[in-house]
Amino acid sequence: MRVSNNLWSSLIESLVSVGDVARFLLRLTVGTPRALLRFGLVAEQIFNAGALSLVIIMLSGLFVGMVLGLQGFQLLQRFGSEDALGTATAIGLVKELGPVVTALLFAGRAGTALASEIGLMRATDQLSAMEMMAVDPIQRVVVPRFLGGVISMPLLAAIFSMIGIYGAQLIGVQIMHVDAGSFWSQMRASVGIRDINEGIVKSLIFGVACSLIAVFEGYNAEPTAEGVGRATTRTVVTSAVTTLFLDYLITAMFL
Amino acid sequence: MNQNANIVEIRALNYSVGGRPVFNGLSMNIPRGRVTAVMGPSGTGKTTLLRLITRQVRPDSGSVHVDGADVETLSRTDLYGLRRRMGMLFQNGALLTDLNVFENVAFPLREHTELPERLIRQLVLTKLQAVGLRGAIDLMPAELSGGMARRVALARAIVMDPEILIYDEPFVGLDPISMGVILRLIRRLNDALGLTSIVVSHDVQEISTVADLVFLLSGGQVVAHGTPQQLQTYPSEIVRQFMGGLADGPVPFHYPAPEYFGELLGRDGET
Numbered sequence: 001m002r003v004s005n006n007l008w009s010s011l012i013e014s015l016v017s018v019g020d021v022a023r024f025l026l027r028l029t030v031g032t033p034r035a036l037l038r039f040g041l042v043a044e045q046i047f048n049a050g051a052l053s054l055v056i057i058m059l060s061g062l063f064v065g066m067v068l069g070l071q072g073f074q075l076l077q078r079f080g081s082e083d084a085l086g087t088a089t090a091i092g093l094v095k096e097l098g099p100v101v102t103a104l105l106f107a108g109r110a111g112t113a114l115a116s117e118i119g120l121m122r123a124t125d126q127l128s129a130m131e132m133m134a135v136d137p138i139q140r141v142v143v144p145r146f147l148g149g150v151i152s153m154p155l156l157a158a159i160f161s162m163i164g165i166y167g168a169q170l171i172g173v174q175i176m177h178v179d180a181g182s183f184w185s186q187m188r189a190s191v192g193i194r195d196i197n198e199g200i201v202k203s204l205i206f207g208v209a210c211s212l213i214a215v216f217e218g219y220n221a222e223p224t225a226e227g228v229g230r231a232t233t234r235t236v237v238t239s240a241v242t243t244l245f246l247d248y249l250i251t252a253m254f255l
Numbered sequence: 256m257n258q259n260a261n262i263v264e265i266r267a268l269n270y271s272v273g274g275r276p277v278f279n280g281l282s283m284n285i286p287r288g289r290v291t292a293v294m295g296p297s298g299t300g301k302t303t304l305l306r307l308i309t310r311q312v313r314p315d316s317g318s319v320h321v322d323g324a325d326v327e328t329l330s331r332t333d334l335y336g337l338r339r340r341m342g343m344l345f346q347n348g349a350l351l352t353d354l355n356v357f358e359n360v361a362f363p364l365r366e367h368t369e370l371p372e373r374l375i376r377q378l379v380l381t382k383l384q385a386v387g388l389r390g391a392i393d394l395m396p397a398e399l400s401g402g403m404a405r406r407v408a409l410a411r412a413i414v415m416d417p418e419i420l421i422y423d424e425p426f427v428g429l430d431p432i433s434m435g436v437i438l439r440l441i442r443r444l445n446d447a448l449g450l451t452s453i454v455v456s457h458d459v460q461e462i463s464t465v466a467d468l469v470f471l472l473s474g475g476q477v478v479a480h481g482t483p484q485q486l487q488t489y490p491s492e493i494v495r496q497f498m499g500g501l502a503d504g505p506v507p508f509h510y511p512a513p514e515y516f517g518e519l520l521g522r523d524g525e526t
Contacts (some may be wrong), residue, residue: 121352133365135366
């Protein structure tokens with residue numbers, strides 16, 4: 001009986017928190033047009049969330065692409081179809097690994113930075129001070145950071161996929177001697193706009209989800225060192241699980 | 256503008272946190288144009304009172320009027336309008352850590368006005384000069400000492416020329432020199448700018464030197480009020496304990512605990 005009661009109350013709790021996040025998203029959406037008018041603030045956050053994540057995204061993209069090149073080559077060689085390596089890696093990167101791995105890396109690099117920054121601003125009364133200066137902290141602090149994340153994510157995913165394909169080419173064509181002509185031409189022939197759209201839709205939705213989780217956790221962090229730490233951890237865990245869950249949903253939708 | 260003698264009027268205020276009452280029917284009037292100190296032992300809700308006056312939190316019942324307006328019924332726009340006429344100095348300064356001193360002080364101007372850059376610069380420099388930190392405009396908040404951070408925050412609080420200036424524990428953790436500087440600033444700004452100052456503090460001696468009026472809070476109510484001199488000779492145990500800094504009295508030294516020897520001998524424990 002107690003177990004079912006606990007289960008029930010934790011179910012209710014998680015529903016309530018989903019409701020809280022949805023309400024928060026609504027507030028951010030309402031604030032978006034005004035924030036876009038002051039684009040300088042958003043641009044600064046695109047730099048923080050996007051440009052500062054470039055190195056980690058590019059390095060990871062290169063290695064993931066190289067692994068795909070190796071594994072793909074081994075597998076395709078068994079069927080004598082190594083020429084399809086370009087297609088296989090491009091589809092894999094553009095539709096799946098690009099958006100998903102970028103989102104996971106984003107959660108770890110930019111998401112944690114957002115959550116801890118906003119959490120610390122709360123803990124050090126900076127948000128209250130803004131409130132007292134008649135400045136809405138959601139509008140001034142949270143919305144630009146949220147938009148910065150949303151705009152950065154598809155760009156980062158595109159860069160990740162691009163570098164990934166370059167990495168696969170490096171292994172496949174340069175080292176394993178797959179024919180360069182067939183590598184590129186097969187890729188161009190079989191990767192369609194629909195595949196690219198799927199990648200863009202995914203990274204946009206992951207961008208909204210990961211940025212929302214990060215700013216929500218930061219804004220609602222308990223104003224103590226421990227609370228900010230917990231918010232940061234929760235940001236990574238929740239973002240990762242949400243990304244993978246949404247990935248499944250969107251993939252199923254695009255089938 | 257409402258020009259009655261009291262800029263803040265609090266009536267029958269009740270407020271509780273997590274079922275624990277903080278204020279029980281608190282009433283007080285804060286006069287216009289004076290330096291009013293709100294004192295009391297730690298945990299009596301002094302900071303909470305400031306948050307209620309500025310509607311950062313809402314009371315369970317009772318009313319708070321600021322300059323004639325019932326803050327409880329204000330719309331968000333009106334509340335922000337009222338807050339623009341208030342400046343608040345937070346306990347740790349609460350400077351925005353990603354902006355330098357100049358930008359911190361300029362922040363309210365940039366958010367609320369369309370003033371040309373040259374004018375913003377002049378205003379910011381004037382306010383920083385008033386707190387003695389014109390030379391520090393390029394420093395980041397992390398490079399400031401506690402006292403300097405509070406003075407920058409003070410410059411920021413007065414940059415919009417508020418009518419009410421609220422100080423939350425402005426002396427905590429300051430060395431005697433910084434404390435003296437802040438004390439003089441409180442008095443000087445109040446008189447020079449024609450402000451009303453509300454200072455929450457438990458530094459009895461210090462605040463007594465600048466306050467015109469003192470309210471002493473305890474147990475969720477005002478237990479005494481008057482000039483600092485009147486409070487020194489106030490015929491009440493708790494006022495004497497607080498003003499004299501005595502360890503024991505109506506506010507007990509010991510947090511409620513089970514009987515001492517019994518606990519030492521493990522009678523109630525699980526040994």
